[in-house]
Amino acid sequence: MNKKMLKRIAKKVIIYILAAIVFLFLTAPILWTFISSLKYEADLAVEGINLFPRLGWTVFNYEIVFNLRKATELPAEAGSLFSYAQFLNAVSRYVIRSIFNTSLIGILTAIINIILAGLAGYAFNRFSFPLKTTSFMTIIALRMIPGLAIIIPLYITFKNLALLDTYVAIILAHLFYTLPFSIWIMTGYVWSVPKEVEEAARLDGCTDIQILFRIVFPILLPGIAAIGVMSFMFSWGEFFFAMVLTKSYDVRTLPVILASALEVGEQFVYGPVNALATISIIPSIAISLLAQRLLIAGLTKGAIKA
C-alpha cells in the first residue's frame, strides 16, 4: 500500500467520523425527547443515564395527551397520579382543538400567501409602474422587522377592531411575517420564467389573466409549492403572536399549548410534555423530509440572489 492510498483512506475515515458526529448533533436531541416520551414518569425522574426503562416502554403519555385515559389508570408506582391529573385538566383537553386550530391557520395563511405573493411577484417582475423599486425595497425591509417591535400597537389595534382571540388576528400576524418573504421568493421565480412564452401566448390572443392562470402559474408551480410549504411550516411553529394575541382556547395553537404545558403544577410533567413536544415535531419533520428539495430551493433562493 502506498502513501497516497493511505492518505485517501484516512480522509475517508475522517469524513465518516465527522458525518456521524454531525448526524448525532442534528438528531440526538430530538430522538432523546422521543425516547423520553415513551417512558413512564417514574422512569424519567431518575438520576443517571438510563436508556432502558425499568417499567417498560409505553404509549401512556400519548394517551394522556390525547385525553384517552384517566390519571387513575396510571400503573402503580409509575409516577405521580396528581401531576398526571393536573396535566389532563390543564393541557390535554385543549390538545386536539389546538391541532385543528394550528392546521386551519396554517392552511389559510398558506393559501392567502400563494395568491397574493403570486400576483405581486408577477407584477414586480413583469410590469413597470411608479415607485416600483421603492415599494419592493420596502417589502423586503419589512421582512426583517421583528414581531416584537410591532406587538404593542398591533395589540391595541386588534383590540380596537375586536380581532383579539380570533383566527383573523393570528392569520394577519402570520401574513406580516410570511408575505414579504413569499413575494421576494415569487419575484425571483417569475424572473426565471422566460418572457417569450407569454409573448407567444399573447400573439395567440390570450388576455393577461388567461396568460397568468394558464401559462405562468403552471410554470411557477415549484415556487408556489415552496411558498405554501414554508408558510404552513411557519404558522405551525409560530409562538409569539399566537400567544400574545389570544386568551381563549378556542383559537390557541399547538405551540401555545405546549408552552403552557411547562407551567403545570410545581415542575413539568416530563412524560406527557415530551409526548406533546414530539407531536408538534412530527409534522415538521415529515414535511421537511418530503418537501426537502422545495425547501432548500426556497430557502437559498430567498436569501441569496433569486
Added chain:
Amino acid sequence: MRSYTKTAIAFIIPPFIILALTVFYPMVYSLYISFHKWDLKSPATIGKFVGLDNYSYVLSSSEFISSLLNTLIIVGISLPISLILSLGIAVLINQKFRGRRILQAVLLIPWAIPSVAGGVIWKWIFNPNYGVVNAILYASGLIEKYIAFFSDPWLARIVVALAFIYKGVPFGALLLLAALQIVPSDIIESAKIDGAGTLRTFINVTWYWIKPSFLVLLVLRTIEAFRLFDEIYVLTYGGPAGATTVLGWQIFLNAFSYLRFDFGSVISYFLAMVTVSLSLIYMKIMGTKEVLGK
C-alpha cells in the same frame, strides 16, 4: 418590459393593504405612543404628551442597558459558533461520500421543528435533576454534583445560545452549501495542480466564491439573534435574575407585565431601527436590480 400600470397596481395593492394594517400603521402608532405617557395602570394619564422623556428615561435605564448587553452577549456566543458549524457542515456535505444525502436530509430538521418544541427539548436535556447532560457529566467524572443550569447566569445564557445555534445552523449550512456548489471545479483543480494544499486552496480560491453568502448569513443571523424570544420564554423566562433578559424580552415585560406601553414602544423602535439598518446592509450585499427585471 411592458407597462400595464392598472393591472400592476391591482396585483400589488392587496399585500400592501395587509402590510399597512399589520406594519405601517402599527409603526406609526408606536411612534406616537413613544412620545406620550401610556401607562395602563393609570388610565387617566394615557395620551399625555411627554416629548422625548420616555426616550431619555428608557435609553439611560439600567434595565435597558443590561438587556442590550445580554443580547450582545448571546449574539457574541452564538454567532461565531453557528457560523463556523454551518461552514464546517457545508464543506462536509460538499464532499463525496456515501450517506451525504441522508445527512443533507436530516440537516433541515432542527430548522423545521417549532421553536417552542426546540426549547422543550433543551429544557429536558439540561434538566437540573434528571437531565441527560448532568447524567453524562456526572458519569464521566467531570462534575461532582448535578448542575442547576438555569440558575447560573452564564450557564443559562449558554443554553439559550445553544438552542439558538441548533436551530440556526441548518439554514446557514444550506446557504453555504449552495454557494460551495457553484465554485468552478476547474479552478480548484488548477490550484491543486499548482501545489496549493487543501487549506490554502480554501482560503485563496473557495473563500472568494462563498464570501457573499457568508456575509449574507452573518447579517441574517445577527437579525435573528435580535429577535430571540421563544426559546427564552420556554427555557429561562428571562432569568435567572434577568441574565437572559434580551431586548425582545424587555419589550414583552414592559408591555404585558409592567403594562408600560410607552416604554415598550421606545425599545420596540430601537429594535426595529437596529434590524432595519442591518437589513439595509443585507440588501446592499445582495442587490435587487436583476430580480426586478431591469
